[in-house]
Amino acid sequence: MKKYAICGVSNRAIGMFIRPIVQHFSSENEVVALLDADPRRFEVCRQAHTEMENVPQYLPKQFNQMVKETNPDIVIVASRDDTHVDYILQALQKDLDVIVEKPMATTAEDCKRIMDAEATSKGNVTVTFNYRYSPIHTRIKELILEGKVGRITSIDLNWYIDTYHGSSYFQRWNRMREFSGGLSIHKSSHHFDLINWWTEQTPVEIFAFGGLYYYGDEGPLNPKREDGRHCSTCAVRQNCDYYTRWNTRTRSEKIKDDHLGTVEVKGTKGNYTNYRPDQCIFDSEISIEDTYTATVRYDKGALLSYSVNFSVPYEGYRLAINGTKGRIETTEYHAPNRVPFPTPQQTIDYFPLFGSKETIHVVHKEGGHGGGDPVLLEDLFLGVDPNRPYPILSGSKDGANAVATGEAVWRSVKENRPIKIKDLLNVNMPQSK
Known part of the structure; x- marks a missing residue:
């Protein structure tokens, strides 16, 4: 036990x-x-x-x-x-x-x-x-291991966070860099880890642009320049497009989300002590960015072109992986109940460098993070699946590479210069045990 x-x-x-x-x-x-x-x-x-x-x-x-x-x-x-x-x-x-x-x-x-x-x-x-465990993501890993794309040369990853999920980060503690490290760490570390895992390459150098374009007191949709408001009691909330998009005048909508409202307990009243998840997204204390674009260079030559935006009409991502033998493409529309148009089921398109396109249909699974959470939990609490032919659980080295890439992104934005991972980690990365 x-x-x-x-x-x-x-x-x-x-x-x-x-x-x-x-x-x-x-x-x-x-x-x-x-x-x-x-x-x-x-x-x-x-x-x-x-x-x-x-x-x-x-x-x-x-x-x-x-x-x-x-x-x-x-x-x-x-x-x-x-x-x-x-x-x-x-x-x-x-x-x-x-x-x-x-x-x-x-x-x-x-x-x-x-x-x-x-x-x-x-x-x-x-x-x-847990993003590693999504069936789509594990199949991409397998295609790469099968040699379908050859040596990976470049990756394009564009991630979109919708106005419901994106604004939630600016209502909570995540909006303060001293608590979250900023969204290039709290959120994008997921994305950077996927790239590191897929490519089996280590990030070396990053250059990025970014800023606070939607939220904060200078947000263009701020109905009133005033700090300290909360959505549940705000006098101008009916003039806030972010609020009215997801709520009626008489009640808040029940929105399904992998990240919010995980625990529903009958009979509990009020928030956690000193915790308000409905702080105003236009407060002046917000100290992080809501939009990034970045270029990442890896130790074996691959180049990543990455962007993330935390105020988009729908949620999902677009991915392309290029190599010496072919290209992988996929597009995901996350949380289809929040997307204001019909969405197709996610597939993977494989384009050999010379030949015909193949569309790969993946068996989708229930559970959070694209069906990844239940499989991760089995590895954690039952032991790693002995039939899986490649490693998937992440260790401290993986965690450090993802965080350091995220820190390099926001530092590059602030300092307007390339940032090297070795300078942030201050040493050569140790070997995993």
Whole structure:
């Protein structure tokens, strides 16, 4: 029986880890401790899953006490992004394994601290990059491994976040760089990890442009220059296009989203303590960007042209991978219930350099992140699938490369110069254990 301590009893922790453990993997796994700064989160967790009723609860300063009293094998870190590093380092110091939500940390410097600690610990770090597990993404990996595209030379990836999902980041703590690292880390680390994994190449140098074009007090759709508003009580919300797009005058719409509203508990009232997910997207304190374009150079010669926009009419991405033998293309429309037009089922188009196009239909699966979450959870709680012929779980090196690329993006925007990954990580990347 493996024992888990949960650090950060967030919606993500409850929906992604606690719920599957108690509902599907309880024969071999159990939660033995909950740790969070907000006791209200313990209450919500208990109401969501009565199995947590007698699980001991701890505050952040009681980490050592938690480990001593509950003796966990693995620490799951799903707290606010900037706190990940503290829990990971404490766990590694005690030779415990760690499962951490992406991003592994919010700065390359903290990623370096984690890798250094892991190198001297008996514990190992696993980063839950669930986008790798989507059936479309694993099939792309397989096509590359089969040699369909040959040596990868360039990648085009354009990611679109719709006005519902995109604006949500600017209503929450994510909008402050000191908490999230910015969206080039919190969100784009997913995307950069996919490219690193597909290509088996390491990012070397980045140049980027970007800015805050939609949100913040200078946002062109700001109905009134005034800080401190909240959507639930805002006097001008009916003049806000972002609000009226997703809400009527009398009620908020129930919108399906992989990232928001994970936990629905009957009988719970109010928000978490000191947590407001409806802060105004036009506040002047917003300190991150909402749009990026970037060029990334990799150690084996591949070039990535990347863009992401957090205020688009629909959600999804367009991908092209070019190589010496062919090209892969795919387009995804995410959250079709939020797309204002009919969307086709996602397929993969393969174009040999000389020959006829092939369209590949992939078996789609239920579950979050394109069906990736359930497969990731099986690897975490049952062990890695022995029939899969390639590695897929991510380690600290993967987490560091993704975070460092994201940091290089926003630093390049701010400093108007190319940024080298080795300068951010300050050393050559260590070999994974």
